[in-house]
Amino acid sequence: xxxxxxxxxxxxxxxxxGLMVITARNPVHAVFFLILSFFNSSGLxxxxxxxxxxxxxxxxYVGAVAVxxxxxxxxxxxxxxxxxxxxxxxxxxxxxxxxxLLIELVVLFSGPETTLGVAATSGERSNVxxxxxxxxxxxxxxxxxxxxxxxxxxxGAITLxxxxxxxxxxxxxxxxxxxxxxxxxxxxxxxxxxxxQSILPDExxxxxxLR
Amino acid sequence: MDALNLTPAIAEIFLAGAATxxxxxxxxxxxxxxxxxxxxxxxxxxxxxxxxxxVSYGSVPGMAFGNLFMSSPFTVYMKLLVLAGASVVLLISRxxxxxxxxxxxxxxxxxxxxVLGMMxxxxxxxxxxxxxxxxxxxxxxxxxxxxxxxxxxxSEAGLKYFLLGALSSGLLLYGLSLVYGFTGGTNYADIxxxxxxxxxxxxxxxxxxxxxxxxxxISAAPFHMWTPDVYEGSPTIVTAFFAIxxxxxxxxxxxxxxxxxxxxxPESWQQVTIMLAVLxxxxxxxxxxxxxxxxxxxAYSSIAHMGxxxxxxxxxxxxxxxxxxxxxxIYVVSAIGVFGVILSLSREGVxxxxxxxxxxxxxxxxxxxxxMMIFMFSMAGIPPLxxxxxxxxxxxxxxxxxxxxxxxxxxxxxxxxxxxxxRIVKMMYIDELENPLDVPSDSVNNLVIGISALIVALFxxxxxxxxxxxxxxxxxxxxxxx
Numbered sequence: 001x002x003x004x005x006x007x008x009x010x011x012x013x014x015x016x017x018g019l020m021v022i023t024a025r026n027p028v029h030a031v032f033f034l035i036l037s038f039f040n041s042s043g044l045x046x047x048x049x050x051x052x053x054x055x056x057x058x059x060x061y062v063g064a065v066a067v068x069x070x071x072x073x074x075x076x077x078x079x080x081x082x083x084x085x086x087x088x089x090x091x092x093x094x095x096x097x098x099x100x101l102l103i104e105l106v107v108l109f110s111g112p113e114t115t116l117g118v119a120a121t122s123g124e125r126s127n128v129x130x131x132x133x134x135x136x137x138x139x140x141x142x143x144x145x146x147x148x149x150x151x152x153x154x155x156g157a158i159t160l161x162x163x164x165x166x167x168x169x170x171x172x173x174x175x176x177x178x179x180x181x182x183x184x185x186x187x188x189x190x191x192x193x194x195x196x197q198s199i200l201p202d203e204x205x206x207x208x209x210l211r
Numbered sequence: 212m213d214a215l216n217l218t219p220a221i222a223e224i225f226l227a228g229a230a231t232x233x234x235x236x237x238x239x240x241x242x243x244x245x246x247x248x249x250x251x252x253x254x255x256x257x258x259x260x261x262x263x264x265x266v267s268y269g270s271v272p273g274m275a276f277g278n279l280f281m282s283s284p285f286t287v288y289m290k291l292l293v294l295a296g297a298s299v300v301l302l303i304s305r306x307x308x309x310x311x312x313x314x315x316x317x318x319x320x321x322x323x324x325x326v327l328g329m330m331x332x333x334x335x336x337x338x339x340x341x342x343x344x345x346x347x348x349x350x351x352x353x354x355x356x357x358x359x360x361x362x363x364x365x366s367e368a369g370l371k372y373f374l375l376g377a378l379s380s381g382l383l384l385y386g387l388s389l390v391y392g393f394t395g396g397t398n399y400a401d402i403x404x405x406x407x408x409x410x411x412x413x414x415x416x417x418x419x420x421x422x423x424x425x426x427x428x429i430s431a432a433p434f435h436m437w438t439p440d441v442y443e444g445s446p447t448i449v450t451a452f453f454a455i456x457x458x459x460x461x462x463x464x465x466x467x468x469x470x471x472x473x474x475x476x477p478e479s480w481q482q483v484t485i486m487l488a489v490l491x492x493x494x495x496x497x498x499x500x501x502x503x504x505x506x507x508x509x510a511y512s513s514i515a516h517m518g519x520x521x522x523x524x525x526x527x528x529x530x531x532x533x534x535x536x537x538x539x540x541i542y543v544v545s546a547i548g549v550f551g552v553i554l555s556l557s558r559e560g561v562x563x564x565x566x567x568x569x570x571x572x573x574x575x576x577x578x579x580x581x582x583m584m585i586f587m588f589s590m591a592g593i594p595p596l597x598x599x600x601x602x603x604x605x606x607x608x609x610x611x612x613x614x615x616x617x618x619x620x621x622x623x624x625x626x627x628x629x630x631x632x633x634r635i636v637k638m639m640y641i642d643e644l645e646n647p648l649d650v651p652s653d654s655v656n657n658l659v660i661g662i663s664a665l666i667v668a669l670f671x672x673x674x675x676x677x678x679x680x681x682x683x684x685x686x687x688x689x690x691x692x693x
Contacts, residue, residue, distance in 0.1 A: 107355065136214070141276035145331060145343035152324045159317040160271060160369075163360070164243075173373035184626060 003047055010043040027073045035066045052128045217583035218618040219282035220275040222264035223289070229257040230323040237316035247308065250316035251301055255321050258298040265290050265330075274375060275334065278398055281336040284688030288680070289333045289463040296543050297326045303656045304448045307554055310562060311446035313358045321351035322452065327675045329460030333467075338387045338397040341464065345383070348460060352453065356445045359426050368444025375427065375437040377392050383424025389417025399472040403609045407475040415479045422483050428461040431521060432490035435514045439498070442510035449561065450506055451474065451550035459539055462520055466535060469524060484525040485617055491518030492624035498633045505553050505564040505652070507630065509546075512590060516542055516629050522621050523605040526612035533681045534608045538601035539582050540677065541589070541670065545598060549661030552579055555651035555660070563648070569635060573645025579651065580639045582664035587636050589667045591629035597670030 017037040024030040038061045046053035135143055217224065236251035269282040271289070301319055301332035308314040308688035328348030335341040355374060359367020372662060391397055394405040407412065423434060430438040442450045469480050495515025502508040520542075556563050573580035589598035602625060609618040651657060666673065 032482065038633070070365060081315060138277055141279045142339045142343055145340070145347060148324065148327070149233070149347050152229070152321070152347065152350045155320065156350060159315065159354055160360065
């Protein structure tokens with residue numbers, strides 16, 4: 001009873017926020033509704049007993065994809081007015097694709113021999129534990145390779161974007177702490193009738209020491 | 212069977228550990244130039260040690276990581292080709308890293324990771340591992356193609372390579388998922404067992420998509436369009452690496468996939484590989500004729516070479532495999548030599564790679580011109596040089612398998628291809644010297660060119676031992692049973 005109630009709650013929220021994604025005028029709002037629909041579908045997965053997929057949905061889609069989307073939407077200055085202009089022209093194509101999807105769903109659900117069901121849960125152990133059992137034993141090779149690919153992606157991104165620019169002043173705390181009084185302070189006898197610039201300590205040298 | 216027998220994979224484990232540790236070297240050694248120099252030397256050492264480990268632990272046929280990884284004399288042979296190609300590229304890279312403004316420790320590091328991916332691909336015995344290896348191999352290549360950041364063409368090459376590589380990965384994944392869906396397994400042996408009764412239409416569609424995805428990686432026509440642009444835009448030392456190592460790995464993957472996993476159903480892939488072979492040979496020969504850039508020429512030349520290798524694969528008989536193995540060995544050696552010569556070309560310190568720059572090359576650089584002539588004659592397939600034997604065995608296998616028309620098309624394409632190879636020889640020896648090039652001072656590079664030229668020229672004497680060692684690998688090409 002309770003789970004049915006929650007199913008309808010999550011399902012309704014998913015569909016409603018999905019509708020809001022495509023109707024919202026403000027693209028930032030659309031992304032937020034997308035995140036809401038992800039959360040609700042992960043609730044649906046939990047009701048089905050697939051808590052691992054539910055977690056993945058939150059971690060991957062909400063944590064990474066949607067945030068990335070949000071960044072893109074906020075940081076790039078996209079003219080949404082011009083993007084909406086072709087709406088009428090592209091409407092038939094969209095309707096055709098939608099109709100194909102609808103027909104597919106109808107065929108899938110009304111077909112005589114299709115058995116639509118969820119794989120039974122294992123009962124005693126959660127599927128997170130079961131995946132953990134094979135992930136680090138039978139599939140350790142593939143798992144480690146995936147880790148190496150991520151490492152390469154990181155190294156590659158840094159290699160292509162990091163650039164040491166000349167002449168940028170950076171704070172180097174170790175160098176600052178290692179300074180001694182002798183190399184930074186010069187005690188001088190200031191003569192009263194000479195212009196101040198010429199008697200300053202060697203300015204370029206002290207700058208270098210600071211860097 | 213022992214679930215997690217790691218012994219056959221010790222070389223890969225060593226290389227992965229070495230590469231991961233070397234990341235630290237790149238992070239802590241200052242300044243960058245010194246880190247780069249150190250990294251290059253250690254990386255060559257790591258590749259050599261990996262080669263030794265491959266020979267000593269991989270030669271015994273066996274599985275590691277619970278049937279995900281297969282090692283046998285066949286994979287050892289291919290891995291040694293990859294390792295040799297990669298370490299020679301690193302060896303001759305020293306002056307070019309500086310000249311091309313890519314003198315960073317990450318260059319050698321990414322090559323190490325890429326080589327690891329290639330070794331994984333060669334040993335893959337499972338669709339998941341196949342895909343992981345392919346990605347681990349490709350990702351570093353995208354980065355080093357775009358590494359010369361001040362050059363617009365290098366960035367363009369990297370972007371183009373990345374986008375088309377992503378597209379090909381998509382095709383491949385789609386094919387893999389279809390094959391998995393219609394056969395019910397990801398292990399090569401399981402798939403072969405399930406296909407032994409014939410392939411269902413869905414599985415055939417998956418197989419075609421898989422072949423298309425890998426054809427991108429070996430740049431076989433009609434999936435070759437990225438090759439000339441990427442080869443031209445990347446720094447030349449990177450182009451040399453692209454032309455040598457990834458081709459071997461992807462070809463081996465192709466071989467193990469078609470002969471091993473899809474061995475029970477040759478009719479499902481043979482037509483596709485024949486099409487790929489014909490198109491690659493013809494497009495490679497015709498496309499090269501109009502080129503003025505040496506690097507673009509080499510791109511078309513490599514497309515044509517992959518076509519000849521595919522002729523061997525298309526035969527679907529064991530002698531086709533040994534033809535492919537001979538061909539790839541010669542291809543590696545002559546590609547190293549040609550790129551060694553291209554890398555040594557410069558005028559007043561600026562690297563040049565137009566074909567016209569070779570005019571009168573024999574007057575100014577007699578030794579280099581002689582070596583280049585040997586490579587060109589070999590690639591054109593003139594006996595008794597190495598390239599002739601590669602083509603000879605490939606066509607022989609095709610005729611043996613009853614594909615006479617394919618062999619005839621191959622011979623015709625090779626005659627067309629001879630035109631542009633011989634044009635370079637004509638430029639070097641007959642045309643007048645106009646604007647002399649610099650005297651190449653890099654002795655390592657000169658040594659590499661000389662040794663490659665010797666191997667190609669005297670290949671007829673190496674052929675016997677090579678064929679013997681290939682014959683010894685033949686029983687283990689497909690699977691290790693048990």
